[in-house]
Amino acid sequence: MPTALSFDVLVIGSGASGLAAALSAERAGASVAVATKGSLQSCNSSKAQGGIQAALGEDDSPEQHAEDVWKSSHETANRELVEILTSEAPAAIHWLEGLGVQFTRDNGGYRLARCGGASRKRLLQVGDRTGHAITVALREAFEVGGGTELAHQPLRSLEQTQTGWRATLENKAGETVHVDAATVVLAAGGRCYREAQERGELSTNHPGATGEVTQIALDLGAEARDLDALQYHPNGGAWPANMLGYSIPETTRAYGAVLLNADGEEFTDSLGPRDAVAQAIVDEVERGKGVETPDGRPAVYLDTTRIAEADAEVSLPYMLRRYRAGGIDPLAEPILTYPVLHYQNGGLVIDANAETTFEGLYACGEIAGGTHGRNRMMGNSLLECCVFGRRAGRAAAEKARA
Numbered sequence: 001m002p003t004a005l006s007f008d009v010l011v012i013g014s015g016a017s018g019l020a021a022a023l024s025a026e027r028a029g030a031s032v033a034v035a036t037k038g039s040l041q042s043c044n045s046s047k048a049q050g051g052i053q054a055a056l057g058e059d060d061s062p063e064q065h066a067e068d069v070w071k072s073s074h075e076t077a078n079r080e081l082v083e084i085l086t087s088e089a090p091a092a093i094h095w096l097e098g099l100g101v102q103f104t105r106d107n108g109g110y111r112l113a114r115c116g117g118a119s120r121k122r123l124l125q126v127g128d129r130t131g132h133a134i135t136v137a138l139r140e141a142f143e144v145g146g147g148t149e150l151a152h153q154p155l156r157s158l159e160q161t162q163t164g165w166r167a168t169l170e171n172k173a174g175e176t177v178h179v180d181a182a183t184v185v186l187a188a189g190g191r192c193y194r195e196a197q198e199r200g201e202l203s204t205n206h207p208g209a210t211g212e213v214t215q216i217a218l219d220l221g222a223e224a225r226d227l228d229a230l231q232y233h234p235n236g237g238a239w240p241a242n243m244l245g246y247s248i249p250e251t252t253r254a255y256g257a258v259l260l261n262a263d264g265e266e267f268t269d270s271l272g273p274r275d276a277v278a279q280a281i282v283d284e285v286e287r288g289k290g291v292e293t294p295d296g297r298p299a300v301y302l303d304t305t306r307i308a309e310a311d312a313e314v315s316l317p318y319m320l321r322r323y324r325a326g327g328i329d330p331l332a333e334p335i336l337t338y339p340v341l342h343y344q345n346g347g348l349v350i351d352a353n354a355e356t357t358f359e360g361l362y363a364c365g366e367i368a369g370g371t372h373g374r375n376r377m378m379g380n381s382l383l384e385c386c387v388f389g390r391r392a393g394r395a396a397a398e399k400a401r402a
């Protein structure tokens with residue numbers, strides 16, 4: 001007999017968006033379970049390094065933040081979702097601080113950096129392990145609450161019932177586990193790991209980023225948008241071998257690193273929108289102005305020697321450690337870089353409460369579409385996870401208990 005469990009809210013995925021949703025649903029009084037494919041820790045969110053955006057600078061505002069998102073998306077984002085994202089960003093940061101996240105500070109205020117496509121300094125960081133700090137805080141808060149963890153139990157199928165939803169999971173022993181829930185939050189991330197494997201390319205992503213939960217929702221009939229718009233991170237690590245596919249934080253460029261071709265010339269605005277910078281690198285290599293890595297891969301230089309040592313020590317210590325372990329000191333010599341598959345811009349269509357086109361089925365984080373349109377800005381994904389994860393959790397709890 002398959003095991004059968006029952007909760008008000010079932011969350012699928014334990015990245016930042018799933019944990020934010022689960023915690024919010026639980027705090028809203030719902031009984032909650034988080035089912036995830038691997039351990040609770042394994043996800044893309046914990047790999048995020050650079051930071052999270054919020055308009056907290058004196059010269060900044062949520063409206064300005066929204067304008068930058070809109071422009072970077074080439075006016076393809078859902079304006080309502082963008083405005084929610086940017087207006088709730090400061091509150092999301094304070095919520096994370098309340099959970100114990102300690103953002104890096106400078107002269108009594110937040111240390112803010114300018115990321116690609118941004119008109120202001122707006123990126124908060126926790127050193128260069130921001131995603132790790134956020135997921136640890138969310139996980140610890142969820143673990144001390146009354147929620148249930150269903151780790152190593154991937155979602156295999158989902159169906160609507162008279163009272164909500166029935167999810168079919170598979171446990172480590174290969175047994176079927178049925179979970180009945182009034183509402184379900186899909187927070188299973190994107191698909192760039194699988195997509196890169198199919199293309200024979202490198203990816204920055206965690207092996208769990210395979211997209212089958214999106215497919216389950218599409219098969220049910222849920223609507224999606226921009227699923228073809230996959231983002232290349234402009235700065236994948238191209239050398240040394242231990243850094244292949246590593247996402248060199250955009251904060252390297254925020255703190256002064258610039259892209260150079262084989263002749264040592266700057267060929268693009270290093271802090272332009274992601275798609276523009278990635279395309280400029282590909283074009284430069286195609287023009288014959290790239291360089292070759294020792295194992296014959298295409299690359300250009302990222303001149304990291306322009307970063308001040310003090311900035312690197314505060315904001316890039318993990319990146320420095322990783323490169324130095326591979327025998328290269330980025331503060332002493334430029335590093336080699338080439339775009340790498342990174343992020344699924346589109347996803348399931350959601351409304352302001354992160355509800356999909358199915359009642360009682362919510363989606364938040366990378367699995368959802370609209371907030372970034374066809375081109376996401378760096379630092380807005382962790383933010384989306386928190387803002388829409390919280391909204392999804394609260395709305396799912398409310399509907400479940402209505």
Ligand SMILES: Cc1cc2nc3c(=O)[nH]c(=O)nc-3n(C[C@H](O)[C@H](O)[C@H](O)COP(=O)(O)OP(=O)(O)OC[C@H]3O[C@@H](n4cnc5c(N)ncnc54)[C@H](O)[C@@H]3O)c2cc1C
Nearest residue numbers: 013014015017037045050051155188189365366379381382
């Ligand atoms: C290397 C790297 C650096 C990044 N840096 C930044 C940054 O600095 N700032 C920023 O804003 N964004 C950054 N991003 C993007 C951002 O981290 C992610 O887009 C975001 O964290 C995704 O969160 P999520 O909760 O939607 O998904 P994830 O964190 O990917 O979590 C998805 C979860 O779903 C689970 N899952 C998958 N399939 C199933 C299934 N069938 N059943 C059950 N569970 C399943 C997974 O195991 C995982 O727990 C970075 C991404 C990477 C890879």
